Amino acid sequence: MGMGIDVRNRMAKRAAEEVTPGMVVNLGIGIPSLVPNHLPGGMNVMFHAENGIVGMGESPVRGLEDENLCNAGGFPVTVLQGSSYCDSAMAFGMIRRGRVGLTILGSLQVSKRGDLANWIVPGKKVPGMGGAMELAQKARKVIVLMNHTDKNGAPKILESCTLPLTASECVDLVITDLAVFKVENGSLLLTELFAPHTITEIAARTGCDFSVAEDLRVIDY
Amino acid sequence: MGMGIDVRNRMAKRAAEEVTPGMVVNLGIGIPSLVPNHLPGGMNVMFHAENGIVGMGESPVRGLEDENLCNAGGFPVTVLQGSSYCDSAMAFGMIRRGRVGLTILGSLQVSKRGDLANWIVPGKKVPGMGGAMELAQKARKVIVLMNHTDKNGAPKILESCTLPLTASECVDLVITDLAVFKVENGSLLLTELFAPHTITEIAARTGCDFSVAEDLRVIDY
Amino acid sequence: MEMELEIKMENPFGKIATLEKAMEHFHDGMTLMFGGFGGVGSPPDLIDGILEKNIKNLVLIGNDTGFPEIGIGKIVSRGRAKKIIASHIGSNPVAGTLMTEGLLEVEFSPQGTLCERIRAGGMGLGAILTDIGVGHDLVSKGKKTMELNGKDYLIEPALTAEVSIVYARKADPYGNLVFDKSARNTNPLVAMAGAFTIAEAEEIVPLGSLNPEEIVTPGVFVDMVIPSGGVNWKWAWE
Amino acid sequence: MEMELEIKMENPFGKIATLEKAMEHFHDGMTLMFGGFGGVGSPPDLIDGILEKNIKNLVLIGNDTGFPEIGIGKIVSRGRAKKIIASHIGSNPVAGTLMTEGLLEVEFSPQGTLCERIRAGGMGLGAILTDIGVGHDLVSKGKKTMELNGKDYLIEPALTAEVSIVYARKADPYGNLVFDKSARNTNPLVAMAGAFTIAEAEEIVPLGSLNPEEIVTPGVFVDMVIPSGGVNWKWAWE
Numbered sequence: 001m002g003m004g005i006d007v008r009n010r011m012a013k014r015a016a017e018e019v020t021p022g023m024v025v026n027l028g029i030g031i032p033s034l035v036p037n038h039l040p041g042g043m044n045v046m047f048h049a050e051n052g053i054v055g056m057g058e059s060p061v062r063g064l065e066d067e068n069l070c071n072a073g074g075f076p077v078t079v080l081q082g083s084s085y086c087d088s089a090m091a092f093g094m095i096r097r098g099r100v101g102l103t104i105l106g107s108l109q110v111s112k113r114g115d116l117a118n119w120i121v122p123g124k125k126v127p128g129m130g131g132a133m134e135l136a137q138k139a140r141k142v143i144v145l146m147n148h149t150d151k152n153g154a155p156k157i158l159e160s161c162t163l164p165l166t167a168s169e170c171v172d173l174v175i176t177d178l179a180v181f182k183v184e185n186g187s188l189l190l191t192e193l194f195a196p197h198t199i200t201e202i203a204a205r206t207g208c209d210f211s212v213a214e215d216l217r218v219i220d221y
Numbered sequence: 222m223g224m225g226i227d228v229r230n231r232m233a234k235r236a237a238e239e240v241t242p243g244m245v246v247n248l249g250i251g252i253p254s255l256v257p258n259h260l261p262g263g264m265n266v267m268f269h270a271e272n273g274i275v276g277m278g279e280s281p282v283r284g285l286e287d288e289n290l291c292n293a294g295g296f297p298v299t300v301l302q303g304s305s306y307c308d309s310a311m312a313f314g315m316i317r318r319g320r321v322g323l324t325i326l327g328s329l330q331v332s333k334r335g336d337l338a339n340w341i342v343p344g345k346k347v348p349g350m351g352g353a354m355e356l357a358q359k360a361r362k363v364i365v366l367m368n369h370t371d372k373n374g375a376p377k378i379l380e381s382c383t384l385p386l387t388a389s390e391c392v393d394l395v396i397t398d399l400a401v402f403k404v405e406n407g408s409l410l411l412t413e414l415f416a417p418h419t420i421t422e423i424a425a426r427t428g429c430d431f432s433v434a435e436d437l438r439v440i441d442y
Numbered sequence: 443m444e445m446e447l448e449i450k451m452e453n454p455f456g457k458i459a460t461l462e463k464a465m466e467h468f469h470d471g472m473t474l475m476f477g478g479f480g481g482v483g484s485p486p487d488l489i490d491g492i493l494e495k496n497i498k499n500l501v502l503i504g505n506d507t508g509f510p511e512i513g514i515g516k517i518v519s520r521g522r523a524k525k526i527i528a529s530h531i532g533s534n535p536v537a538g539t540l541m542t543e544g545l546l547e548v549e550f551s552p553q554g555t556l557c558e559r560i561r562a563g564g565m566g567l568g569a570i571l572t573d574i575g576v577g578h579d580l581v582s583k584g585k586k587t588m589e590l591n592g593k594d595y596l597i598e599p600a601l602t603a604e605v606s607i608v609y610a611r612k613a614d615p616y617g618n619l620v621f622d623k624s625a626r627n628t629n630p631l632v633a634m635a636g637a638f639t640i641a642e643a644e645e646i647v648p649l650g651s652l653n654p655e656e657i658v659t660p661g662v663f664v665d666m667v668i669p670s671g672g673v674n675w676k677w678a679w680e
Numbered sequence: 681m682e683m684e685l686e687i688k689m690e691n692p693f694g695k696i697a698t699l700e701k702a703m704e705h706f707h708d709g710m711t712l713m714f715g716g717f718g719g720v721g722s723p724p725d726l727i728d729g730i731l732e733k734n735i736k737n738l739v740l741i742g743n744d745t746g747f748p749e750i751g752i753g754k755i756v757s758r759g760r761a762k763k764i765i766a767s768h769i770g771s772n773p774v775a776g777t778l779m780t781e782g783l784l785e786v787e788f789s790p791q792g793t794l795c796e797r798i799r800a801g802g803m804g805l806g807a808i809l810t811d812i813g814v815g816h817d818l819v820s821k822g823k824k825t826m827e828l829n830g831k832d833y834l835i836e837p838a839l840t841a842e843v844s845i846v847y848a849r850k851a852d853p854y855g856n857l858v859f860d861k862s863a864r865n866t867n868p869l870v871a872m873a874g875a876f877t878i879a880e881a882e883e884i885v886p887l888g889s890l891n892p893e894e895i896v897t898p899g900v901f902v903d904m905v906i907p908s909g910g911v912n913w914k915w916a917w918e
Contacts, residue, residue, distance in 0.1 A: 051865040055616075055654070074718030074917070077862075081649045082661065084652075087864055093564060093565035097566040127770025128770060129790055131792060267854070286679065286680075289624060295480030295481065295679070298624075303888060305890075305895035310560075310628075310803070313558070315900050318901070347548075350530065350550060354552040354578070359804065385580070562808070567810050570808055571806035573806060590837060656894050
C-alpha cells in the first residue's frame with residue numbers, strides 16, 4: 001500500500017467509520033477485532049460479547065490475563081466503566097431484540113442480495129454456527145469484512161452463494177481488501193474503492209454484476 | 222375447642238406437619254400465613270414468594286416495615302440468612318420446574334377428585350388467578366386450608382366444583398376446621414378429624430362421599 | 443434538557459433526562475408496560491406524570507392493577523386505561539367495577555405465564571409453550587395449542603410495548619440498573635420488553651460505580667433514566 | 681461424607697458434599713448438561729471425576745465442545761460422548777474428526793436458541809418460538825413451525841438433563857451461587873435445567889455471607905455443592 005497502514009487495518013478503519021456514539025457493537029474474530037483501534041478516542045461505544053459481556057475494552061497486558069474474563073472466542077479481554085456481565089441467554093436477547101446496532105463479521109461468501117455464508121464448508125469444515133445466525137439476522141446493521149477473493153483467487157462475492165447460508169439477505173455492507181459495496185434492494189452498489197485498485201480490477205475479481213455509485217469514493221488511507 | 226388454640230391455628234398447625242426440612246414452601250394469604258408459627262425452631266425451610274423472594278422470615282416489627290420488601294400479597298416481610306431476590310419470571314420458574322415442594326392455599330371449593338376452584342365467583346368477584354394456577358398445577362404437594370362450609374353452611378367439598386376451576390386434580394390434602402382428607406385415586410379419604418367433631422357431622426357437611434381411614438386419627442390440639 | 447437537570451452528572455450516553463423530557467414519549471392510546479407487583483416497585487413520578495399529562499385510552503401490560511391509590515392503580519382508578527393485560531385485579535376494587543361496567547377490558551394471564559410473555563417480548567422471541575392453563579376455559583380461549591413429545595401446550599405469545607416504565611434503586615448514565623429487594627419483581631422483564639424503556643431511579647450514580655457483576659438490567663435495554671422523587675403514596679398496610 | 685469434607689462448614693441443608701459423593705450421580709448413557717463457553721466456566725474437578733470414573737456413552741448438552749484439553753473437551757476428545765447438542769465444535773478439532781468418523785453425533789443449535797432451550801427446560805416451559813433459522817435447512821430440519829401474527833417461527837423444544845454441572849465463584853450451604861465475570865455465561869441457565877444440579881465452587885462461604893441482591897442462581901435450583909480445586913488446564917491463549 002505504502003500508506004503506512006496494512007490492508008487489514010485499512011479494512012478495519014473503514015468499518016470503524018460505521019460506528020456511531022453510544023452504539024452496541026459485536027465484533028467477530030479476525031479482522032473485525034481490529035476495529036476498536038480505529039475509533040476516535042473517548043467515543044462511547046459498548047462492545048458486546050455473546051458469552052455475556054457488555055462494555056469490553058482492549059486486550060489485557062500479557063501476563064495480566066484473567067481466565068474468567070474472555071470474549072466469545074475464548075480470548076482474554078478487559079472491561080470499561082459501565083460494563084456489565086449477564087448470562088448468555090440475555091446476551092442473545094440483546095441481539096434478537098434489535099439492541100445490537102452493528103455486527104462486523106468475517107465471511108466465506110456473500111451474495112449480491114446480501115446472503116451470508118460463513119458457517120460451514122460441507123465435507124471439509126463443520127464448525128457449527130455458534131452465534132452467527134442471530135447476529136446476521138438481528139443486528140440492526142451487518143457488515144462483512146473479508147478478502148475479495150479466496151486463496152485460489154476465486155471470487156467470494158457471488159451471484160448466489162455456493163456454500164450453505166448462515167442467513168439470507170442480511171448483509172448491509174461488504175468491505176474487502178479492494179472495495180466497499182452497499183447491498184441495496186437486492187443488488188450491489190460499489191460505493192468506494194481502496195487506492196490503487198480500479199473498477200476494472202474489481203469487476204474482474206467479483207462473481208456478480210454491481211452498480212457504481214455516482215459519487216464513488218477512493219479511499220487512500 | 223377449649224385447647225387454648227383457635228381453629229385457624231389448629232388448621233395451620235396440622236398443615237405444618239407436612240413441612241419437611243429443606244423444603245421450599247409457598248404460602249397463600251390468610252390461614253396459610255400462620256403455618257410458620259407452628260414449625261419446630263431451627264427447621265430449615267425456605268419460604269418462597271411469587272414476586273421474587275426465597276427465604277422469607279417473620280413479619281417485621283411495626284414501624285420497621287420496608288416498603289420494598291413485601292410478599293406477593295403486598296405485605297411487609299423480612300428475610301433470613303441464605304435468602305435471595307430474583308425477578309418474578311424466575312420465581313415462577315421455580316414453581317413450574319417442580320422445585321417448590323409444597324404450597325398451602327385457601328380455596329372456595331374443592332372436588333373429591335382434587336379439583337381446585339379459588340379464583341373467581343362469576344358475576345360477583347373476578348379478581349384474576351394471579352399465581353394460583355402455577356402453584357396448583359406444579360407445586361409437588363398442594364394443601365388446601367379452608368372452612369368446611371361456606372358462610373351459609375353449604376359444603377365447600379363437593380362431588381364437582383360449581384365454580385370455575387383454577388386447576389383440575391391438583392389437590393393432595395384438604396385441611397378444614399373439622400377434618401383432614403387425602404385425595405387418592407380420584408376420591409377422598411378421611412384421615413383425621415379435629416376433636417370434638419364426629420364422622421357423622423363431617424358427612425353431613427360434606428358435599429360428596431368419602432372413605433374413612435382404618436387408622437383414623439383424632440387431633441386434639 | 444441538560445440545563446433542567448438538577449443532577450450534576452456526566453451524561454455521556456445522553457440517557458439521563460428530566461420527567462418533562464420523558465413525558466414526550468407518552469400519548470393517548472399507546473401500549474404501556476409497567477414494572478411492579480402490588481404497587482411495590484412501580485415508578486411514582488412517571489405514573490404521576492402520565493396522570494398530569496392526562497394521557498388516556500392506555501393499553502396497559504403489567505402484573506396487576508395495584509391498589510386504588512398505589513402504583514399503576516392511580517391510572518386505572520381514574521379510567522385512563524381502556525385495556526389491561528394482567529394476572530389479577532383483586533387488590534383494586536375500582537378496576538373490578540370498571541370492568542363490570544364495560545369501561546375496562548381485562549385480559550387475564552396466569553402470573554408466571556405473563557412474566558414469561560413479557561420476557562419473551564424483551565428477548566425477541568415469538569412465544570413460549572407452557573402447560574399452565576391447558577384445557578382451562580378462560581386461559582386457553584382463543585389460543586393456539588400444540589402437542590410436543592406427547593404433551594399438550596398452550597402457545598402464549600410474547601408481549602411488547604411502545605414504552606416500558608420501571609423503577610430502580612440505582613441507575614448509572616448508561617442505564618445499567620439495580621433494584622431494591624422485592625421491588626425488583628417484574629421490573630427487569632418489563633425493562634427489556636419496551637421499544638423505548640424509561641427507568642425512574644431512586645439514585646443516579648456515576649459510570650463505573652455499579653459493580654458489573656451486580657447489574658440486573660444492562661443499560662443496553664434502557665433508553666432513558668430519570669431521577670425519582672420517591673414513593674408518594676401510602677401503603678395498603680400502613 | 682461429613683468426615684471427608686475438608687471444609688469446616690455448617691451443612692444445614694445437606695447440600696455440601698465431596699467429589700466422591702457427587703460421582704454417585706453419574707452413569708453410562710446419561711444425559712449431562714454442562715456450563716461453560718469455550719471452556720471458560722466449566723467445572724474442572726467434576727470433569728476429571730467423570731473421566732476417572734470412566735463414564736461413557738454420554739449425551740452432552742452445552743454451548744460447545746471446548747478445546748481438546750480444556751473444559752468439556754477433555755471428555756469429548758476421549759470419545760466418552762455419543763452425542764452432543766451444541767452451537768459449535770470449531771475450537772475442538774477432535775470433535776470434528778469424531779463426528780466425521782461417525783463416532784459422535786452432533787446436533788447443532790444456534791447459540792442463542794440453545795441458551796433459550798436450556799433456560800426453557802430450567803423454567804419448566806415446553807418450548808420457545810423463534811424466527812432464528814426459519815427456512816434454514818439444517819436448523820429447521822425436523823422441527824415444527826408455526827405462524828403467529830403473520831410471522832413464521834420455529835418451535836424450539838426445551839432441553840433438560842438428568843444431571844447439570846456448573847462452575848461457580850462462590851456457593852453458600854443452600855447452594856446459592858455467584859459467578860466470576862464472563863465465566864457466568866451459560867452456567868445460570870444450565871443450573872436450572874438439571875433434574876439434579878451439582879455446583880463446583882471455587883469458594884464455599886457461610887450462609888448469610890452472600891448479599892441476597894447479588895445471588896445469580898438461587899439455591900432452590902442446586903442440589904449439591906462441592907469445593908473446587910480450581911482450573912487445572914492450560915488456556916488456549918497461554
